Amino acid sequence: xxxxxxxxxNARIFCQDEGRVDWHSKALWNLRAKRDKAAASxxxxxxxxxxxxxxKLHTLSNLSHYLQMFEKQCVxxxxxxxxxxxxxxxxxxxxxxxAKHQVKKLVKSKSMLTEECHLNPFLEQHGIEVIDTDLGExxxxxxxxxxxxxxxxxxxxxxxxxxxxxxxxxxxxxxxSDPTRLTRxxxxxxxxxxxxxxxxxxxxxxxxxxxGAVVVCTNEGNAxxxxxxPALQLHxxxxxxxxxDHDSAIVLLRMLARxxxxxxxxxxxxxxxxxxxxxxxxxxxxxNGRTEIMKDKILAESLKCIRCGGCLNTCPVYRRSGGFSYxxxxxxxxxxxxxxxxxxxxxxxWACTLCGSCTYVCPTKVPLDKIIAHxxxxxxxxxxxxxxxxxxxxxxxxxxSSPTMLNCAMSxxxxxLKIIPHSIIKPFSGAWGQYRELPxxxxxxxxxxxxxxxxxKKEAK
Amino acid sequence: MKIALFIPCLVNQMMxxxxxxxxxxLEKLGHEVIYPEGxxxxxxxxxxxxxxxxxxxxTLKLLNAFKGVECDAIVCPAAxxxxxxxxNFHEFDDSAEAQSxxxxxYELTEFLHDVCPIASFKKPLDFTISLQLSCHGIRMLNLxxxxxxxxxxxxxxxxxxxPIEKLNIVYPDPVDECCGFGGTFAVDEGAVSxxxxxxxxxxxxxxxxxxxxxxxxxCLLHLDGMIRRQLLPIQTRHIAQILDAAL
Numbered sequence: 105x106x107x108x109x110x111x112x113x114n115a116r117i118f119c120q121d122e123g124r125v126d127w128h129s130k131a132l133w134n135l136r137a138k139r140d141k142a143a144a145s146x147x148x149x150x151x152x153x154x155x156x157x158x159x160k161l162h163t164l165s166n167l168s169h170y171l172q173m174f175e176k177q178c179v180x181x182x183x184x185x186x187x188x189x190x191x192x193x194x195x196x197x198x199x200x201x202x203a204k205h206q207v208k209k210l211v212k213s214k215s216m217l218t219e220e221c222h223l224n225p226f227l228e229q230h231g232i233e234v235i236d237t238d239l240g241e242x243x244x245x246x247x248x249x250x251x252x253x254x255x256x257x258x259x260x261x262x263x264x265x266x267x268x269x270x271x272x273x274x275x276x277x278x279x280x281s282d283p284t285r286l287t288r289x290x291x292x293x294x295x296x297x298x299x300x301x302x303x304x305x306x307x308x309x310x311x312x313x314x315x316g317a318v319v320v321c322t323n324e325g326n327a328x329x330x331x332x333x334p335a336l337q338l339h340x341x342x343x344x345x346x347x348x349d350h351d352s353a354i355v356l357l358r359m360l361a362r363x364x365x366x367x368x369x370x371x372x373x374x375x376x377x378x379x380x381x382x383x384x385x386x387x388x389x390x391x392n393g394r395t396e397i398m399k400d401k402i403l404a405e406s407l408k409c410i411r412c413g414g415c416l417n418t419c420p421v422y423r424r425s426g427g428f429s430y431x432x433x434x435x436x437x438x439x440x441x442x443x444x445x446x447x448x449x450x451x452x453x454w455a456c457t458l459c460g461s462c463t464y465v466c467p468t469k470v471p472l473d474k475i476i477a478h479x480x481x482x483x484x485x486x487x488x489x490x491x492x493x494x495x496x497x498x499x500x501x502x503x504x505s506s507p508t509m510l511n512c513a514m515s516x517x518x519x520x521l522k523i524i525p526h527s528i529i530k531p532f533s534g535a536w537g538q539y540r541e542l543p544x545x546x547x548x549x550x551x552x553x554x555x556x557x558x559x560x561k562k563e564a565k
Numbered sequence: 566m567k568i569a570l571f572i573p574c575l576v577n578q579m580m581x582x583x584x585x586x587x588x589x590x591l592e593k594l595g596h597e598v599i600y601p602e603g604x605x606x607x608x609x610x611x612x613x614x615x616x617x618x619x620x621x622x623x624t625l626k627l628l629n630a631f632k633g634v635e636c637d638a639i640v641c642p643a644a645x646x647x648x649x650x651x652x653n654f655h656e657f658d659d660s661a662e663a664q665s666x667x668x669x670x671y672e673l674t675e676f677l678h679d680v681c682p683i684a685s686f687k688k689p690l691d692f693t694i695s696l697q698l699s700c701h702g703i704r705m706l707n708l709x710x711x712x713x714x715x716x717x718x719x720x721x722x723x724x725x726x727x728p729i730e731k732l733n734i735v736y737p738d739p740v741d742e743c744c745g746f747g748g749t750f751a752v753d754e755g756a757v758s759x760x761x762x763x764x765x766x767x768x769x770x771x772x773x774x775x776x777x778x779x780x781x782x783x784c785l786l787h788l789d790g791m792i793r794r795q796l797l798p799i800q801t802r803h804i805a806q807i808l809d810a811a812l
Contacts, residue, residue: 111754112753112754112755112757115754115756115757116755116756116757119756119757119759119760122760125760129764133739140712140713143715144715146715149715150714150715150716418713420742420743420761421754421757421761424757424760424761425757453615454614454749454750454753454754455757456747456750457700457743457746457747457748457750457758457761458700458701458747459700459704459743459747460700460701460704460705460711461700461704461713461741461742461743463704464704464711464713464714465713477613477615479615480613480614480615481615481617482615483615484614484615484616484617485615489614489615489616490753491749491752493614493615493749497611497614497616497619498616498619500610500611500619501611501616501618501619501620501621501622501623502622504574504605504606504608504610504611504623505605505606505622505623505626506605507605507626510574510578510605510606511578514574514578514579518578518579535751535752535753535755535758536751536752536755536790538759539755539756539758539759539762539790539791539794540759540762540787540790540791540793540794541790541793541794542790543786543789543790544789545579546579546580546581546582548581549577549578549581550572550576550577550581550584550585553581553584553585554584554588554600
């Protein structure tokens, strides 16, 4: 993590180690390649995306109906349902439940919502130990870092770095970097945590309204190991996680793991719809700005996201700037889409070439490039433009709208490119000349050429 | 057909050879080509930065240059400028007259594939080209199916070039990753833009093709700067220049 929140600055620092950039980019591109293969294996993939998009749009358009149906079914299943309008309410509800049961240690499986709410530090302040049980999450927790990716949270760390960390924290042999041995050590360590935990918490991939059930997907079985041991289980979900019924959950499940990492389905896809015997099950439903986002028709579509991470894997900018450059808990295209409003550096909407690859990768057709462009417009309207745009854009607008001025300026630029040595021009040509050779200056503009050409043609006649 | 040329400011000022080749191709194909005066910028640098107020006056000036011009089609040799012109004309002017201009707008490859296909080429081109499938052309103009999409595969750019005798068409790996230009992104996010450009330039050079050939001059300008900085043995050409050489 870097001190400054400016994306371009953080990205520049990340780019200084080109070998690491190449490694990071390739690791994530491999996931994209696996996704392509898995998606291609489903003949109806594009139809499935369309269905996924429609299911989410339909549910979001009838959100209060489905949320109430979900609550009713949950209560009928003996589940306690809590409503939180924001992060602090969510954290307080979680703490109250845990305190009531005198919980000292909580095992938690992956949940971007609890990251969004900064639950871990809050509970720790109140004397509750929180153990993240997803391997990647545990690695970054031991390393005192936030996730750099929403599905593979420790993707920024090399196995040697994990080896050093485990040597320090879990006392594995010094220099051990074999992934199997390191995983085995983590497994042993986590087993102890599961057995000594007083409560378990999970995120939620989908909440099935008709059944009053939450769907939790993991590859490691860590959510299930947690939920099935202690008596108390908590599940936190955003209001956007609702789907109407099992059929719609299945449509999304068919795409989730395929689009994330090219796997047909997550190894564990558990539907929880009630507590264990003598146990207690709580679901906390969180808004935290989501209804606000829904007021804007374009931004609202970001709530169709199922957090597969496919857009991060394909994003050429994310892969080359790293997850910590975005000034928000969630990085990459979806991070910009749902985080730009909170971005006080006002740079993350511009951390994008608007190439549109994310939009085509997205399993629920979130129009990410359109949303990102829209954020730029909203920032501009609010007078929050980065990189001096506030000052130079009006000048560019004026210059570009006058063919005479534009011609004048560009012909002097062409002359300058020709007669002044490049060594002198380079410092004045900013980021263009810093990284690239300056364009070879043409003799004249097309306008001028065309006038001479047509005059010559007339004469020839 | 009677065709009006839409030559974006970047092509007009920095890459006139692309406009000259476009004019030549269309004339060789027997079209009557005119070049309406008073063309300015499509507003893309401003609207892509979020600055719509600043884009309005230049966009409307460009639109005015085409209003009332008698022609069957308006053809532009730059995909992303064309997309921006379409969107921005629509954004700032919802009149029927503006819509009739928008309806006539075509990117050059699109025009040569969808509207007036080339009957035959005259000269063989005995070399290899690596196609630069720029983002806005494929993902917003449907010039080719993007690699992310699992729907029907198509590639209008290859289809237009493919009949040229002896011409060998190859692709970089990955086939359609963004080159990193991105308009003002190239300077705002210089480090990432340059790394993307470097990777793309190297991927093209690795094909051992003679030219990187594309339909978006701005991407080509960026790639050209990267190629020359890296001293890579490949050069950039616009698709109009290749077509012109074969006609």
